[in-house]
Amino acid sequence: MKNYYRVSRNEYNDGDFIFETEIGVNTLENIKTYTKALSSAITSNFPEDLVLLNTLNLPDSENGAGCTSLKEAIFEEIRIKKFSDKPCRFTDSMMVFNDIQNALKFQKNFRHDGKIYEVTIVNEQDIFTGDMRMLDEKFFSINDLRKNAEKYWNSNITNKPIIEVIITKMNKPKVVSEVVGAKLKNP
Numbered sequence: 001m002k003n004y005y006r007v008s009r010n011e012y013n014d015g016d017f018i019f020e021t022e023i024g025v026n027t028l029e030n031i032k033t034y035t036k037a038l039s040s041a042i043t044s045n046f047p048e049d050l051v052l053l054n055t056l057n058l059p060d061s062e063n064g065a066g067c068t069s070l071k072e073a074i075f076e077e078i079r080i081k082k083f084s085d086k087p088c089r090f091t092d093s094m095m096v097f098n099d100i101q102n103a104l105k106f107q108k109n110f111r112h113d114g115k116i117y118e119v120t121i122v123n124e125q126d127i128f129t130g131d132m133r134m135l136d137e138k139f140f141s142i143n144d145l146r147k148n149a150e151k152y153w154n155s156n157i158t159n160k161p162i163i164e165v166i167i168t169k170m171n172k173p174k175v176v177s178e179v180v181g182a183k184l185k186n187p
Contacts, residue, residue: 003176004096004121004165005103007114012175018119019094019169071135071145078149086128086153087166094173095164096121098129104184105162106132116179122172131161 012018072090079086087093096119097103103116121127134152157163167173 001120001122002124004098004119004167004173005100005179006094006096006117006119006173006175007103007107007111008117009111009114011115012117012178014175014177016175018117018173018175074142074145075135075149075152078146079153082150083153087126087168089166093166093168095132096167096173098163098165100179100182101185102161102163103179104182106164108184109162116182118176118179119173120176121167122174123170126168126170128155128166130155130164130166131157132164133158133160133162 006018008018008020010018010020075089079088089095097106100116107114107116130152134148134156137148137158
């Protein structure tokens with residue numbers, strides 16, 4: 001069994017089976033709202049090259065959960081249409097990292113208050129590996145975002161990747177131990 005790394009705000013003990021979804025109910029509701037709005041707009045001849053600079057490139061702190069929700073909705077739209085065999089990023093899934101350096105990058109950039117746990121998964125089937133930086137690229141239109149979503153689901157990587165592994169409850173993630181004292185090699 002291969003070991004992975006989970007960054008979590010929750011406390012776990014060695015041997016605990018864990019499963020926490022990535023996106024909470026409020027954000028999931030935002031994603032559903034955006035998905036519904038996008039579907040409605042697209043069927044109303046919504047221009048795919050619409051400039052969305054003010055929405056897509058704002059950090060979430062300036063734009064609430066909206067920016068991430070819109071990106072996730074479009075990534076999910078592409079997954080459903082073209083990559084339906086891949087696990088959904090935000091329902092019934094959990095993100096882990098394939099090595100400690102990717103976990104440390106995620107902790108530094110997105111979850112400062114999280115602890116890193118080494119985990120193992122019992123079942124290696126139906127996992128997906130992608131570069132989460134694909135969601136951080138600069139987008140100028142919905143069409144650009146859709147192109148990046150396709151790259152993500154095809155497992156393409158950026159110049160400075162943070163490789164995430166999307167797993168589901170079927171994979172049965174189990175805590176091996178908390179990782180203490182690990183350092184980022186190239187901050």
